[in-house]
Structures are given as C-alpha cells and as structure tokens.
Amino acid sequence: MEITFSIILPVRNGGAFVKECIQSILKQTYTNFNLVILDNNSTDGTTEYIQSLRDSRILHDRSHRDLSMPDNWRRSLFLPLNKYITFIGHDDILYANYLTEMHRLISRFPDASIYQTHFNFIDRAGTVIRSCKPIPEKVTAADYLRGEFLQTMDSMGTGFLFKAADFKKLGGYDYEIPNLIFSDYKLYTQLSGLAYQAVSSATCFAYRVHNSLSVSTDIDQYRKAFEMYMEFLRGYQKENPSIQKVIEEDAPAFLQFYCRSLSHRLVKSKTDVRIKVNEFVNDCRKYAEWLGIAEKFSPYYNDPSILVASLIDSNKVTRGIYRCLRN
Numbered sequence: 193m194e195i196t197f198s199i200i201l202p203v204r205n206g207g208a209f210v211k212e213c214i215q216s217i218l219k220q221t222y223t224n225f226n227l228v229i230l231d232n233n234s235t236d237g238t239t240e241y242i243q244s245l246r247d248s249r250i251l252h253d254r255s256h257r258d259l260s261m262p263d264n265w266r267r268s269l270f271l272p273l274n275k276y277i278t279f280i281g282h283d284d285i286l287y288a289n290y291l292t293e294m295h296r297l298i299s300r301f302p303d304a305s306i307y308q309t310h311f312n313f314i315d316r317a318g319t320v321i322r323s324c325k326p327i328p329e330k331v332t333a334a335d336y337l338r339g340e341f342l343q344t345m346d347s348m349g350t351g352f353l354f355k356a357a358d359f360k361k362l363g364g365y366d367y368e369i370p371n372l373i374f375s376d377y378k379l380y381t382q383l384s385g386l387a388y389q390a391v392s393s394a395t396c397f398a399y400r401v402h403n404s405l406s407v408s409t410d411i412d413q414y415r416k417a418f419e420m421y422m423e424f425l426r427g428y429q430k431e432n433p434s435i436q437k438v439i440e441e442d443a444p445a446f447l448q449f450y451c452r453s454l455s456h457r458l459v460k461s462k463t464d465v466r467i468k469v470n471e472f473v474n475d476c477r478k479y480a481e482w483l484g485i486a487e488k489f490s491p492y493y494n495d496p497s498i499l500v501a502s503l504i505d506s507n508k509v510t511r512g513i514y515r516c517l518r519n
Contacts, residue, residue: 195295196274197225202265204232209283222291232264262367269364273356283400284350290396294353301390306383307353309396333385334438341446348399349376354383370413374421411461426482444488451476451491459501469505
C-alpha cells in the first residue's frame, strides 16, 4: 500500500540544530514524503541554508515578518499536505527508519487515528540520556490521559503521526494557548479519542532535552495556558463519559503536581507582575470543582511545600528574606 507523508517543521533561527534535523529527515529510508518547513522569518542563516538545499521534496514556506509561535504553526492548516502528517521540533531528530516503521504500523492498524513509536531523549550534543518509558501497543484517549496525569508515559510534541484531514477537522493545535503549552496534550487526546493510538516498540526518533518552553514562558502566560487546558478537560469529559473515570481517579495527582510546580515558580517571581500564590491555589480549587474532584484535592494538606510557598508569599518581609537566602 502506497502511503504519503508530510513532515512539518516549524522553525525560527534554528542554528546548527535545524541542519541536523533536516538532514535526518532527508535520510528516511521510506521516500514518499515531503518536508514542509514553516520558516518564521529566520535571521541566523537558517533561511539561506534551507534555500541551498536542492531537494524537490522540500516546501519552504517563509514568513517575511515575525510571527508568534502559535501563528507560525497555524499556517499548517492552510497548506497542501499529504495524507499523513507529523510535526517535528527543529532540534529533534528522526532516525532513518521512522517513516518505514510508520508505514508498517499503518498497514497493521489501518483503523487507528494516531500513531507513535518509542524514542530516545538526547542532550544538546546528541548523546542519548535515556529511552522513553514503555508504551503499550494500543492506547485509548483514557489511557493517554492517565499516562499524562500519572507521568507513566513520556509524551512529547515530536513523533506523533495522524491524518491531515483529522488534524484540520479538529482545527489543529489550540493556537490561542500561549506558546502552545498543553496544546499538544489537547490535540493528541482528541485524536486518540477518534479511535485509538497504535504504537510501535521500535525506537525511531530522538527528542532533545534542554531549556523548555514551560521554563522560559512567562509565569502568567503559563498559568493562562494551564487554565485553558483545564477548561478543555472539563468540556471533554462531558462529551466523553468514558473519560470520567480517569478524571476522577487520576486528575487529582495531575492538578496537585501543577499546583505545586507553579506555586513554587510564583514565589520566585516578581510580585508586581503576577498573582499571589494563595490566589493561584484558589484557582486550582476552582479547576478541581470544574472536573468534579474537589473532595479529592487538598493542596496544602497533600503537599506542605505549597503552604510554605503561600506563607512566604504572604508579606514583603518573608518574601525579602526568601530572596536574600536564594541569592
């Protein structure tokens, strides 16, 4: 069966990483694909490097003005794409067998709605840090959410493959979410809910680990992204009763984790540009009510470090002492 793929590469100023990424794509053993590069007005030589490549499979779509990250990715909705598509981070790598394995996977599971393989985590130099956690051969939307909530599965933006028609029907990623944080979780949950994920145990790509968007994104933007994801989960469970059980059982741990994580980030941030820790904790209580898990969510009791962060953040004196100790 002949299957066509589009590999979509959004990039702005990709440096040496994007060159390695592109070369890994062009070396695929399965050759019936094109490479769609969403070049966000790069100024570091990335554009010139792409233009120097003489490969008919490359579609170089360059913006001539600076776009936000979501607006650059949004352009994928309006381009001609092959039947199956996958997105790759500009600093990630596809191993040569990626598309060959995806072809095999689609042939085995033609009714699946999203496909994935196992992968490696690599450092800046390309050295393997570790393999991903094992993923079952079939993953439902409930399985995917459970793995996300309990952190029993590694889920990155790179590597997932799905039909272009499904992607466009769902509206792509949620481009209203700041820096697309949590938008991949949202889209891959929706795609998994159309049927299921089919997963290969073969290791077919590498995800590069360094400073992530979650770390570099402004705390208020991150908080907004988290709230938008909570809104999605609230609506999704109403539309999909099969999700209700995993929300009730496992979402409390997920909410607790992010309550702790963002509370700790807040107490380290300048107070004139953010809400207080106790205000965010109250927001988390609101999210718990949205999801119907309020009785299972006790942030201060379950994690005293959140209470400590809230107390430190409660007045100027304790904040000042904390900052002095940190410095």
